[in-house]
Amino acid sequence: MGTTVKVGMADLNLCKSPDMITTLGLGSCIGIALYDPVKKIGGLAHIMLPDSTQMKNNQNIAKFADTGIEELVRRMIAAGASKGRLVAKIAGGAKMFEVSVGSNIGNIGARNAEASKKKLRELGIPLRAEDTGLNYGRTVELYTETGEFRIKSVGKPVKII
């Protein structure tokens, strides 16, 4: 086993085999894992909001699905990954509180998931698997040796996608 790289909220990072990269307690945020299976380079972004262009306060590029994914791809290529080989897995985007439909946070998880998938499509990166929505938090771990994306939740068995 290698070392563990931890990604915070509105943060992104990458690592190489045999290391593992993780982010703890995704709620309505999305964890986007990108992986180059040949170079065994894995990247993880923990985004909070769908779209940087709708915000005045958008200096923190890791906070948004659009700019966060672009930056993660750029950093992975700089580290030796090939854009054509990158595959994606995403998790998170829960609705933590059963608030009313009209609420501005009610559907933020779903919007985050949608925006992440849209950006991946734009970049031509195939989405291999996802575990999004519902009403619980998720801790995710990307294993660069295998590309396995493990999802842990309170009171639920570990899910591997």
Added chain:
Amino acid sequence: MSDYNFEDINRMYFDVLKEIGNIGAGNATTAISDMLGLRLNMEVPQVKLLSFQELGSAVSAEDDTIAGIYLELHNDLEGSMMFLLKMDSAHYLVNRLMGRAEGYDAPFDEMDLSALKEIGNIIMGSYLSALATMTKMRIAPSVPFLAIDMAAAILSVPAIQFGQFGDDALLIETEFGDDVKVSGFFILLPEPDSYGKILSALGIEM
């Protein structure tokens, strides 16, 4: 108003927000004392301005299970509010309310969950009534919503709301208790326009 972001407001009016937090938390402690028929002492609340990277682990470790009760706010003040408890504090309060022996910590059943929701509702209600009295604003809270989950996952909700306008959040920690200490955390999340309204209601010009 819209030229300001949350950072500016939070930093400039930290003392005012702290005072609102103190009074609100004081009221909330009195409400819990009345509800449980206890005499509780309250420590001076700690008011912290945190980046949302720090917010995820401010209450407990990011993947520790905590309880969060959430209210939406309408009328003169638009926004939302959260009250957060570590699980030992949540069990303590529910046990007191349900008349159980201390130390009982079996998973919450439906009745316990609804008791916990109501505890949060009463605590936040008394906090909000202090705020409403000080600002002469009408505040209409929604029914309470409850989540028991990983701390960072619950805190992603206020983090996302703060994140739309800035990069930090105001967290108020209050400790109260008799022989057992209970720690509760408040997060008040007014929308930016409502932030301005609170401050001008207190006689502060933006």
